[in-house]
Amino acid sequence: MTNIHRTDQSTKDLIGIGFGPANLALATAIDELTSASEQVTGTDTLFFEKQPMFGWHRGMLIDGATLQVSFLKDLVTLRNPTSQYSFTSYLHRKNRLVDFINSKTFYPLRTEFHEYLEWVAGNFASSVAYGHQVLAVRPVRVGEAVQYLDVEARGADGTLTTHRTRNVVLGTGLTPHLPDGVVSSRRIWHSGELLERTRSLSPGDAKAFAVVGAGQSAAEVAEYLHQSFPRAEIHAVLTRYGYSVADDSPFANRIFDPSAVDDFFSAPEDVKQRLLAYHSNTNYAVVDLDLSQSLYRTAYREKVSGGRRLHLHNVSRVSDVEETAGHVNLTVGSLPDSTAQRLQVDCLVYATGYRPADPLPLLAELEPEIKKDDNGRPALTRDYRVVTTDGVRCGIYIHGAAAEHSHGLSAGLLSNVAVRAGEVAQSIAARTTL
Numbered sequence: 001m002t003n004i005h006r007t008d009q010s011t012k013d014l015i016g017i018g019f020g021p022a023n024l025a026l027a028t029a030i031d032e033l034t035s036a037s038e039q040v041t042g043t044d045t046l047f048f049e050k051q052p053m054f055g056w057h058r059g060m061l062i063d064g065a066t067l068q069v070s071f072l073k074d075l076v077t078l079r080n081p082t083s084q085y086s087f088t089s090y091l092h093r094k095n096r097l098v099d100f101i102n103s104k105t106f107y108p109l110r111t112e113f114h115e116y117l118e119w120v121a122g123n124f125a126s127s128v129a130y131g132h133q134v135l136a137v138r139p140v141r142v143g144e145a146v147q148y149l150d151v152e153a154r155g156a157d158g159t160l161t162t163h164r165t166r167n168v169v170l171g172t173g174l175t176p177h178l179p180d181g182v183v184s185s186r187r188i189w190h191s192g193e194l195l196e197r198t199r200s201l202s203p204g205d206a207k208a209f210a211v212v213g214a215g216q217s218a219a220e221v222a223e224y225l226h227q228s229f230p231r232a233e234i235h236a237v238l239t240r241y242g243y244s245v246a247d248d249s250p251f252a253n254r255i256f257d258p259s260a261v262d263d264f265f266s267a268p269e270d271v272k273q274r275l276l277a278y279h280s281n282t283n284y285a286v287v288d289l290d291l292s293q294s295l296y297r298t299a300y301r302e303k304v305s306g307g308r309r310l311h312l313h314n315v316s317r318v319s320d321v322e323e324t325a326g327h328v329n330l331t332v333g334s335l336p337d338s339t340a341q342r343l344q345v346d347c348l349v350y351a352t353g354y355r356p357a358d359p360l361p362l363l364a365e366l367e368p369e370i371k372k373d374d375n376g377r378p379a380l381t382r383d384y385r386v387v388t389t390d391g392v393r394c395g396i397y398i399h400g401a402a403a404e405h406s407h408g409l410s411a412g413l414l415s416n417v418a419v420r421a422g423e424v425a426q427s428i429a430a431r432t433t434l
């Protein structure tokens with residue numbers, strides 16, 4: 001039987017679950033709040049991150065891929081433009097500020113932004129338990145009231161520990177989504193694993209890949225495989241009529257403004273649904289214009305030269321998938337005319353997106369205390385706190401994609417992460433002595 005230790009007998013002010021950009025931004029906000037305020041003193045904070053080290057979608061750190069928001073939407077700038085944790089501060093420390101300016105772009109390389117995030121995370125290393133997956137958050141009752149929360153985590157060696165806290169912030173982000181019935185295997189995998197899965201493949205040996213999906217990841221994967229495996233045929237399978245372009249025009253971008261969160265939060269449910277539908281083409285199942293054009297040019301060039309390797313199967317669907325020792329056999333069926341083509345590929349990649357990690361399994365023992373909306377999701381206040389029964393005295397916050405239904409499209413993105421983290425930090429400080 002595994003032992004459960006209450007490792008440290010202190011009660012934390014805050015435990016953060018997950019240490020991606022959301023909770024990393026929260027760490028900076030708390031740090032700056034405690035240094036700036038005489039009332040808010042000292043903080044006992046601990047973050048649990050299940051990855052062995054800091055990592056932001058490592059499997060998709062494709063060489064040359066760029067951030068999709070301005071670098072000014074880093075972890076801090078919109079909240080505190082003078083912060084020591086800004087992207088410009090990082091560039092300055094790395095002696096690259098002037099070079100970055102000369103590159104005349106708002107959109108740094110994703111690899112560079114990852115390095116920036118790692119650099120910020122390095123400042124908080126003593127407050128993060130890497131390689132620790134949180135399994136449950138449990139109520140601790142004093143009399144009738146839930147006064148504290150016990151957070152149970154499993155370390156990389158299997159040891160279970162519990163840690164007591166006054167506040168918990170779930171920053172558990174996104175979970176890769178595979179279509180119903182698809183099971184990941186040696187040759188069938190999600191796009192989020194691209195770099196790990198292709199590392200062992202020899203560029204000259206791979207003969208064919210199929211990529212399912214129509215969004216940014218699908219287009220990036222198709223282009224990456226096409227460039228990295230010069231002898232391989234790439235079959236991009238889309239239910240759409242080709243890739244649709246992301247709307248990142250100035251007016252549309254305002255849906256990500258900090259003030260748009262106020263509008264969205266206070267809107268009636270039908271208006272919320274309409275806003276999500278109108279503006280989903282800023283983020284979901286869409287591709288950056290230059291990438292879409294680049295793929296089109298490649299396909300056209302190959303049509304002219306005759307050496308076709310990039311095949312776009314529009315308005316099509318994959319079925320009859322069968323994995324053998326050396327290949328994956330599959331059918332690509334055209335939806336308009338029901339014609340079908342049988343393909344044999346080395347790997348079948350599902351670039352079928354992500355879903356917000358569901359917060360309820362972690363909070364299962366608190367469920368009777370949690371108020372839900374009409375769709376059974378935790379109801380949240382404007383400051384991202386879960387609405388609970390009056391008997392709950394501690395704070396439970398949801399910071400990230402799982403708040404999209406109440407706070408709008410920016411909830412799971414970087415766009416508003418700095419301001420959002422500041423709001424969560426202020427809310428916790430107002431309810432607790434940090």
Ligand SMILES: Cc1cc2nc3c(=O)[nH]c(=O)nc-3n(C[C@H](O)[C@H](O)[C@H](O)COP(=O)(O)OP(=O)(O)OC[C@H]3O[C@@H](n4cnc5c(N)ncnc54)[C@H](O)[C@@H]3O)c2cc1C
Nearest residue numbers: 018020021022050060067068133134172173174400413414
């Ligand atoms: C390839 C890719 C590129 C993207 N590029 C952009 C972009 O350019 N601009 C933009 O705005 N958005 C982008 N996004 C959206 C993305 O959601 C945000 O960039 C960002 O990752 C959100 O941060 P987060 O902390 O909320 O979630 P995540 O980055 O998903 O971090 C959550 C963390 O929680 C950890 N975790 C989860 N459950 C547990 C648990 N039980 N115990 C311990 N740890 C746990 C995970 O390991 C993870 O590290 C991109 C997404 C992808 C997949």
